[in-house]
Amino acid sequence: NAGVMQNPRHLVRRRGQEARLRCSPMKGHSHVYWYRQLPEEGLKFMVYLQKENIIDESGMPKERFSAEFPKEGPSILRIQQVVRGDSAAYFCASSPVQRSNYGYTFGSGTRLTVV
């Protein structure tokens, strides 16, 4: 039973390009969370999604960032017109239900570098 799969592991983009980060939750998990870890900083919440719904996007920057979790396929975090400050590790976590008593399973992250 594969864990949370994130791809790509490493992504390099030039300023102004788009970055698409993918997250496939664990089998049976329908809740997905995206977190960002800036260099030398702690993890920060970005967005919480269920299938086809955004539940909480209070941590998402107002511009250029969007997220989706379609009925079929992985969750996607999309960053348009990337800037150097977007360089960070982006982690996805999943859980089977809201506020799961079983905790969360994290992916290995996507390291985005903007050059």
Place this chain on the structure above:
Amino acid sequence: KNEVEQSPQNLTAQEGEFITINCSYSVGISALHWLQQHPGGGIVSLFMLSSGKKKHGRLIATINIQEKHSSLHITASHPRDSAVYICAVNTGTASKLTFGTGTRLQVTL
């Protein structure tokens, strides 16, 4: 002031030593989590606590709800324990996690 504070920020220990990492929080929580992150690696969930104490192998986690404090202990530490240990909480009824800044542990031979 962060809602979740960890101490120490950095910790160096010799193999075999008993290690304690502390976490204090200033808000009401429904659960507290201890996570492990190896350099350049992913995040592994070690424990989820809402009360009392949990043990897994050489790792022990405790929480005191009244004092809003949790500790992670590592007995008989080993170089492979070298990692960043992160405390995180579910505040109130929230499903999302709020994180401490982590404790960087290095265990030497």
